[in-house]
Amino acid sequence: MVASSPRTAGQNVRRLAFRRRLQSWQAFLAAAGLPVLVVFMFPVLAIGLGFIAAIVIVAIAAFGAMGFIFRGLDLWQAANRAVQGARAEENVAKTLQELEPQGWSFEYGMRLDEGLGDADVICFSPQKKTYVIDVKSHKGTVIFQDHRLQRRMGRTIYGFKKDFLQIVMKQALQVRDKKKLDFVTPLLVFTRAQLAVSHKKIRGVYVIGQADLVAKLQELG
Structure with missing residues (x-):
C-alpha cells in the first residue's frame, strides 16, 4: 500500500491564501502610509521645490495610494478564492475517506x-x-x-x-x-x-x- 500523504488536503492552497492575505495587508499599509509620509514632508517639499511642485507630489502620492488600494483588494479577493478552493479540496478528502x-x-x-x-x-x-x-x-x-x-x-x-x-x-x-x-x-x-x-x-x-x-x-x- 502507498504510504500516507505527507501533505493534507488543501494545505498548499491555504498557504497560498495566507501569502495573498499578507500581501494585501502590505498593499493597504502602503496605501495608508504613502499619503501620510508626503503630507508630513509637505513643508519641506514646499520650501525646497515650491508650493505648486509640492501639491503635484501630493496628488501623485494620492493616485499611488489608490493603486495600492486596488492592488490590495485584488489580492484579498484572490485569497478568498484560494480559501474557497482549499475548502473544496478538504471536502473531497472527507468524501474519499469512505474508500x-x-x-x-x-x-x-x-x-x-x-x-x-x-x-x-x-x-x-x-x-x-x-x-x-x-x-x-x-x-x-x-x-x-x-x-x-x-x-x-x-x-x-x-x-x-x-x-x-x-x-x-x-x-x-x-x-x-x-x-x-x-x-x-x-x-x-x-x-x-x-x-x-x-x-x-x-x-x-x-x-x-x-x-x-x-x-x-x-x-x-
Missing part, C-alpha cells in the same frame, strides 16, 4: 512542474490503478461546448479562463512520469456546480460531481 477501509490510499498536493501547480489528489486503488483528481469549486452549470468546458449562469454562457481538461490531462501525464507508472486516469471534480455533460470521458477526462466521486472510483476499480 480507505476498502484499501484505497491518497496523496495530496504533489508539486508539479511546467506551471501545472500541484495535483490536488492522487488516488491509488487496491487494483493498483492510479487516478489524479483536479478539484474545482465553481458555481453554475458546467456544459461541454465548442470542444471546451464552459459554465452557464442563468441564460449566459461563460468560458472558463483555463482549459481544465487540458490541465488535468497534463497533470496525469506528469504524475505518471514522476512516479514511473504505466497509466494515470484524470478526473475533474466539481464540488458546487451542476453538471450537464456526458458521464463518459470528455477529451480523455472524466468530469463528475463530488457526490458521484466515490461511485465512479469504485466503478473504475
Whole structure:
C-alpha cells in the first residue's frame, strides 16, 4: 500500500491564501502610509521645490495610494478564492475517506512542474490503478461546448479562463512520469456546480460531481 500523504488536503492552497492575505495587508499599509509620509514632508517639499511642485507630489502620492488600494483588494479577493478552493479540496478528502477501509490510499498536493501547480489528489486503488483528481469549486452549470468546458449562469454562457481538461490531462501525464507508472486516469471534480455533460470521458477526462466521486472510483476499480 502507498504510504500516507505527507501533505493534507488543501494545505498548499491555504498557504497560498495566507501569502495573498499578507500581501494585501502590505498593499493597504502602503496605501495608508504613502499619503501620510508626503503630507508630513509637505513643508519641506514646499520650501525646497515650491508650493505648486509640492501639491503635484501630493496628488501623485494620492493616485499611488489608490493603486495600492486596488492592488490590495485584488489580492484579498484572490485569497478568498484560494480559501474557497482549499475548502473544496478538504471536502473531497472527507468524501474519499469512505474508500480507505476498502484499501484505497491518497496523496495530496504533489508539486508539479511546467506551471501545472500541484495535483490536488492522487488516488491509488487496491487494483493498483492510479487516478489524479483536479478539484474545482465553481458555481453554475458546467456544459461541454465548442470542444471546451464552459459554465452557464442563468441564460449566459461563460468560458472558463483555463482549459481544465487540458490541465488535468497534463497533470496525469506528469504524475505518471514522476512516479514511473504505466497509466494515470484524470478526473475533474466539481464540488458546487451542476453538471450537464456526458458521464463518459470528455477529451480523455472524466468530469463528475463530488457526490458521484466515490461511485465512479469504485466503478473504475
